[in-house]
Amino acid sequence: MIEAVGLTKRYGDKTAVHNLSFQVRPGMVTGFLGPNGSGKSTTMRMILGLDNPTSGRVTIAGRPYRELPNAPRLVGALLDAKAVHGGRSARNHLLCLAQMSGIPARRVDEVLGVVGLQDVAKRRSKGFSLGMGQRLGIAAALLGDPQVLLFDEPVNGLDPEGILWVRNLMRALAAEGRTVFVSSHLMSEMALTADHLIVIGRGQLLADMSVKDFISANSADFARVRTPDTEPQQREKLTSALTEAGAHVLPEPDGALRVTGLPLPRISDIAHEAGVRLWELSPHQASLEEAYMRMTQGVVDYRSTVDQREGLMAPPQPGAQPPLPVPGQGQPGWYPPPPPGAGGAPYAPPQPGPYGTPPAHPAHPAAPPVNPYAQPAPRPTADQGAAEPGAAQDRTAQERPAQDRPAAAPAAAQPSAARTDTEDAR
Numbered sequence: 001m002i003e004a005v006g007l008t009k010r011y012g013d014k015t016a017v018h019n020l021s022f023q024v025r026p027g028m029v030t031g032f033l034g035p036n037g038s039g040k041s042t043t044m045r046m047i048l049g050l051d052n053p054t055s056g057r058v059t060i061a062g063r064p065y066r067e068l069p070n071a072p073r074l075v076g077a078l079l080d081a082k083a084v085h086g087g088r089s090a091r092n093h094l095l096c097l098a099q100m101s102g103i104p105a106r107r108v109d110e111v112l113g114v115v116g117l118q119d120v121a122k123r124r125s126k127g128f129s130l131g132m133g134q135r136l137g138i139a140a141a142l143l144g145d146p147q148v149l150l151f152d153e154p155v156n157g158l159d160p161e162g163i164l165w166v167r168n169l170m171r172a173l174a175a176e177g178r179t180v181f182v183s184s185h186l187m188s189e190m191a192l193t194a195d196h197l198i199v200i201g202r203g204q205l206l207a208d209m210s211v212k213d214f215i216s217a218n219s220a221d222f223a224r225v226r227t228p229d230t231e232p233q234q235r236e237k238l239t240s241a242l243t244e245a246g247a248h249v250l251p252e253p254d255g256a257l258r259v260t261g262l263p264l265p266r267i268s269d270i271a272h273e274a275g276v277r278l279w280e281l282s283p284h285q286a287s288l289e290e291a292y293m294r295m296t297q298g299v300v301d302y303r304s305t306v307d308q309r310e311g312l313m314a315p316p317q318p319g320a321q322p323p324l325p326v327p328g329q330g331q332p333g334w335y336p337p338p339p340p341g342a343g344g345a346p347y348a349p350p351q352p353g354p355y356g357t358p359p360a361h362p363a364h365p366a367a368p369p370v371n372p373y374a375q376p377a378p379r380p381t382a383d384q385g386a387a388e389p390g391a392a393q394d395r396t397a398q399e400r401p402a403q404d405r406p407a408a409a410p411a412a413a414q415p416s417a418a419r420t421d422t423e424d425a426r
C-alpha cells in the first residue's frame with residue numbers, strides 16, 4: 001500500500017502539492033487524475049524518493065521509499081520513458097538496471113517479450129519511437145516483478161493495440177494482488193482500467209473514491225431527446241415546454257437535447273401535449289470524462305480557446321448558426337449539476353490554501369469557482385457574426401509559462417502493430 005499524509009511540495013514560491021493525504025490499496029488499479037500542472041508527477045516523484053516533501057510524508061508498505069530494503073524488487077515505476085541512455089540498446093539498458101538490483105539476466109529477456117520489444121532488443125533506444133520508448137519504460141517497471149507499480153501516463157504514444165495491452169496488463173497486475181497507481185489524461189481509458197480514483201487539482205485532493213461513485217457524485221442522469229432534424233421549430237417548441245415544466249435543457253453537439261430534472265415518462269407526455277414528434281428519448285448516465293470535466297473545470301490552469309482567426313475568416317453564410325457547445329471547451333456551467341442527494345458532495349471547492357479561494361462565477365454562484373488564471377475566449381465582433389459556417393474550430397492551448405514546462409514531446413511514429421506482446425512468463 002502507498003500512503004500519503006499531509007504531503008506538501010513547494011518549489012520556491014510555487015506550491016506544487018498541498019497537504020495531500022490518500023491511500024493506494026493493493027488488489028486494484030487506482031487512477032491518478034488531475035489537469036496539467038496539478039501535481040501528479042511531483043507526487044509520484046515524492047512516492048519514489050526522487051523529491052523530498054517540504055512537509056508531510058509518503059510511505060510504501062509503511063516505509064519511505066529510500067528506507068525500503070531492496071526497493072527495486074518491491075516497487076517498479078514508469079515516470080519518464082525518455083529517461084534512458086539513448087546510446088544503449090534496449091536490452092543493455094534493462095541489463096544495467098537488472099544488475100544494479102540483483103535481478104537475473106533471463107528476466108530481461110522475459111520482460112522484453114512481455115512488452116513486445118524482443119525483435120528490437122539490440123537496437124539503440126535513441127532511435128525508438130514514443131510508443132517503443134513507453135514499452136521499454138514499462139519493461140523496466142516490470143523487471144523486479146514488484147508488488148507496487150507506478151505508471152505516469154503509460155499509454156502516452158501507444159497504438160490502439162498497445163493501449164489495450166496496457167489496460168489488460170494493469171488489470172492483471174491488480175488481480176494478482178499488486179498495488180497499481182496510474183496517472184492518465186485519457187478518461188475513456190481510465191473508465192475501463194481503474195477501480196478507484198484519486199483526483200487532484202492545483203495540488204489539492206478533490207476526490208478519493210471508486211470510479212462508479214465518482215461518476216454518480218459528479219454528474220446527473222439525463223435524457224437525450226431528439227426531434228426530427230428537418231423541423232428545427234419542433235426542437236424550439238419542446239425546449240420551451242420542457243423548460244416551463246422545470247427541466248434543465250441543453251443542446252447536445254449533434255443537435256439532440258440533454259434534459260435533466262424530469263423523468264422520461266414526463267418528458268414523453270410533455271412532448272405529446274406540445275404536439276412534438278420524437279426521434280429519440282433515451283436514458284443516459286454521464287461518462288467519466290464528463291464527471292471529471294465538471295469536477296475540475298474550476299481548477300484548470302491551462303485552458304484552450306477557439307481560434308477566432310481574426311481577419312482571416314470568410315464572411316458568414318446567410319442563416320449561419322452559432323456552434324453548439326462542446327463539453328469542457330471553456331464553457332463553465334455547461335455540465336448540469338448533479339441532482340440533489342445524488343450521493344456525495346459533487347465538488348468540494350479547494351479550501352483557502354496557497355492559492356487562496358478563487359471567486360465564484362457570477363452566473364453560477366453555487367458552481368465551481370472560476371479559474372482565476374483562465375482567459376475567456378475572445379468574443380466575435382458584430383461584423384464577424386457569432387460563428388463562421390464550416391470554419392475549422394482549431395483549439396490552441398494557452399502557452400504554458402516557459403519556465404514551468406519542458407517542451408512538449410514531438411509526435412513520434414507508432415511502434416509496429418506486428419510486434420506481439422507475450423504473457424509475462426514469471
Ligand SMILES: Nc1ncnc2c1ncn2[C@@H]1O[C@H](COP(=O)(O)OP(=O)(O)OP(=O)(O)O)[C@@H](O)[C@H]1O
Nearest residue numbers: 011014016035036037038039040041042043404405
Ligand atoms: N522541479 C520543479 N521546479 C519548479 N517547479 C516545478 C518543478 N516540478 C514541477 N513543478 C511545478 O509544479 C507544478 C506541478 O507539476 P507536475 O509536473 O507535478 O504536474 P502534473 O499534474 O504531473 O502535470 P501534467 O499532467 O502536465 O504532466 C507545475 O506548476 C510545475 O510547473
